[in-house]
Amino acid sequence: MTDLLRVAIIGSGPSGFYAAAQLLAADDPAFAVDVFDRLPTPFGLVRAGVAPDHPKIKSVTRAFDKTAQHERFRFFGHVDFGTDVTREELLERYHAVVYAVGTSTDRRLGVPGEDLRGSHPATEFVAWYNGHPDHSGLEVDLQAQRAVVVGAGNVAIDVARMLALAPEELALTDTADHAIEVLNRSGLKEITILARRGPLQAAFTNPELLELGELQRADVEIVGAELDPLSQAALADADKTRTRNVEILQEYAAREPAGKPMTVRLRFLVSPVELLGDERGHVRAIKVERNEIVAREDGSLAAKGTGEFEEIPCELVFRSIGYTGEPLGDVPFDERRGLIRNTDGRVIGDDGEHCTGEYVTGWIKRGPSGVIGTNKKDSQDTVTRILEDARAGRLNAPAAQDVVELLAAKAEHHIPWEGWLAIDEAETSAGAPQGRPRVKLTEWEALRRAATGARTSS
Numbered sequence: 001m002t003d004l005l006r007v008a009i010i011g012s013g014p015s016g017f018y019a020a021a022q023l024l025a026a027d028d029p030a031f032a033v034d035v036f037d038r039l040p041t042p043f044g045l046v047r048a049g050v051a052p053d054h055p056k057i058k059s060v061t062r063a064f065d066k067t068a069q070h071e072r073f074r075f076f077g078h079v080d081f082g083t084d085v086t087r088e089e090l091l092e093r094y095h096a097v098v099y100a101v102g103t104s105t106d107r108r109l110g111v112p113g114e115d116l117r118g119s120h121p122a123t124e125f126v127a128w129y130n131g132h133p134d135h136s137g138l139e140v141d142l143q144a145q146r147a148v149v150v151g152a153g154n155v156a157i158d159v160a161r162m163l164a165l166a167p168e169e170l171a172l173t174d175t176a177d178h179a180i181e182v183l184n185r186s187g188l189k190e191i192t193i194l195a196r197r198g199p200l201q202a203a204f205t206n207p208e209l210l211e212l213g214e215l216q217r218a219d220v221e222i223v224g225a226e227l228d229p230l231s232q233a234a235l236a237d238a239d240k241t242r243t244r245n246v247e248i249l250q251e252y253a254a255r256e257p258a259g260k261p262m263t264v265r266l267r268f269l270v271s272p273v274e275l276l277g278d279e280r281g282h283v284r285a286i287k288v289e290r291n292e293i294v295a296r297e298d299g300s301l302a303a304k305g306t307g308e309f310e311e312i313p314c315e316l317v318f319r320s321i322g323y324t325g326e327p328l329g330d331v332p333f334d335e336r337r338g339l340i341r342n343t344d345g346r347v348i349g350d351d352g353e354h355c356t357g358e359y360v361t362g363w364i365k366r367g368p369s370g371v372i373g374t375n376k377k378d379s380q381d382t383v384t385r386i387l388e389d390a391r392a393g394r395l396n397a398p399a400a401q402d403v404v405e406l407l408a409a410k411a412e413h414h415i416p417w418e419g420w421l422a423i424d425e426a427e428t429s430a431g432a433p434q435g436r437p438r439v440k441l442t443e444w445e446a447l448r449r450a451a452t453g454a455r456t457s458s
C-alpha cells in the first residue's frame with residue numbers, strides 16, 4: 001500500500017461515491033480511498049432525499065455497493081467532519097481531501113411570517129418522510145385541509161405527491177413508519193403548488209410532472225396554463241423538456257376533474273410576500289402578489305410583481321425554492337453562492353490560490369442542480385484535476401500514516417461498511433414480510449445498535 005496515494009472523501013452521497021469509483025479505477029497513479037460520512041448510513045440524498053415511491057432511482061446504490069467492495073475502499077460512517085476529525089488532521093494523513101457534502105439546507109423566502117408554525121422547509125419534510133435521524137421528531141400537522149408548496153421544481157412535486165399518496169401506495173414504499181402513520185391520517189383536501197413564473201419557466205422534468213396527473217386520490221388542476229406573449233414567442237427556441245412541460249400542463253388544464261377526494265393545483269405567476277398567522281402563531285394564509293413575465297436585458301424572462309395581492313387560505317406551507325450549502329468548518333466558503341469556493345473542483349483559499357490537496361465535487365461544488373447522474377460527470381471533472389495535480393507532483397504531502405489510529409482515539413464510535421451492511425440487513429429483513437424494500441431505522445441509537453449487530457427494537 002506504500003505507493004498508493006491516499007484520498008479522503010467527505011460525504012457518501014452520489015458525488016462522493018462517483019469520485020471514489022473514478023479514483024479507484026485510475027492506475028497511474030493508483031489511489032486508496034476512505035469515504036467518511038456523518039451518518040451511520042451511506043448514500044446521502046439517495047437514501048434521505050429521493051422520494052420513497054421512486055425505488056428505481058434508488059437502484060443506483062447497486063453501483064455504489066460494487067465500489068465499496070474494492071480492496072482499496074474503506075467507509076467510516078458516523079464520523080463528523082470538524083468534530084471527530086478536523087480538516088488539519090485529514091490533511092496530515094491524506095494526499096487529497098475531496099469535499100462531497102451536498103447542500104444540506106433550504107433557501108429562505110425572506111418574507112415575513114416564514115417561521116410561523118405550520119411553515120416547513122421542504123428539506124426538513126423530505127428528510128422526515130425519508131427517515132433521516134436528525135428529523136424523525138418533526139411535527140407535521142396533517143389534520144390541516146389546505147397545504148401550499150412554494151416553488152416549481154421537482155422537490156415541490158415530490159412534496160405534493162407524497163402528501164397526496166393513498167395509504168395503499170405508501171404501504172409498498174420505504175417511507176419512514178412515523179411518516180406513514182401521519183400521512184395515512186391526513187385530512188388534506190387541497191395542495192397548491194405556487195410558481196412565480198409561467199408554465200414555460202417551470203423547473204419540473206417531464207416524468208415527474210406526468211406523475212402528478214396519475215395520482216390515485218387527487219385530481220390535478222392548473223391555474224394559469226396559458227402562456228404570456230413573451231413566453232409564447234420563446235416557446236419555439238425552448239428545450240424539449242420545457243416544451244413538453246407546457247404541453248402536459250395544457251393537457252391538464254383541459255381535463256375535467258374526476259371527483260377524487262383531493263386536488264393538487266398548480267398556480268402560475270404568483271410570489272409569496274407574507275405568511276399570515278392566527279392568534280396561536282400558526283399559518284392561516286399565504287399572501288401572494290400576482291406577477292407578469294418581463295424580459296431582462298440579457299433576454300431571460302423574469303417575474304415582476306403587478307401590485308395586485310391576494311390571500312390564499314392554508315394551514316400548512318412547504319417552502320421548496322431550492323437547497324443551499326452550509327459552511328464546512330473553516331473550508332473556504334463562498335457565502336453568496338452557498339458553495340465551497342472552488343475553480344473547477346479545486347478549493348480556492350482567501351489568497352485566490354488552490355488550497356493544496358483540497359477538492360470539491362457535487363452540489364457543494366456547482367450548486368443544487370441536475371439529477372443523480374449529473375454528479376458522475378461532475379466527479380469525473382474533479383478526479384481529472386486530482387490526477388493532473390498528482391502527475392505534476394502538486395498533491396498534499398502528508399506526514400502521518402493511517403487514519404485508523406486517530407479514529408480509535410477520537411471517534412471510536414465510527415461505523416465501518418460492515419456496520420452499514422448490518423443496518424441494511426436489519427432494515428431489509430424487517431421490510432420483506434410487508435413487501436417493502438426496507439423498514440428504515442430512523443433514530444440514531446437504533447442505527448448504532450443495528451450497526452454493532454445488537455438486536456433492535458425500534
Ligand code: NAP
Nearest residue numbers: 151152153154155156196197203320321322323368369370
Ligand atoms: P429547483 O429545480 O432549482 O427549483 C426551485 C424552484 O423554486 C424554481 O421553480 C424557482 O423559480 C423557485 N424559486 C426560487 N426562488 C424563489 C422565490 N424566492 N420565490 C418563489 N419561487 C422561487 O430546485 P429543487 O426542486 O429543490 O430541485 C433541486 C434539484 O434536484 C433539481 O435539479 C431537480 O431537478 C433535482 N430533483 C430531481 C428529482 C427527480 O429527478 N425525480 C427529484 C427531486 C429533485 P425560478 O425558476 O423562477 O427561479
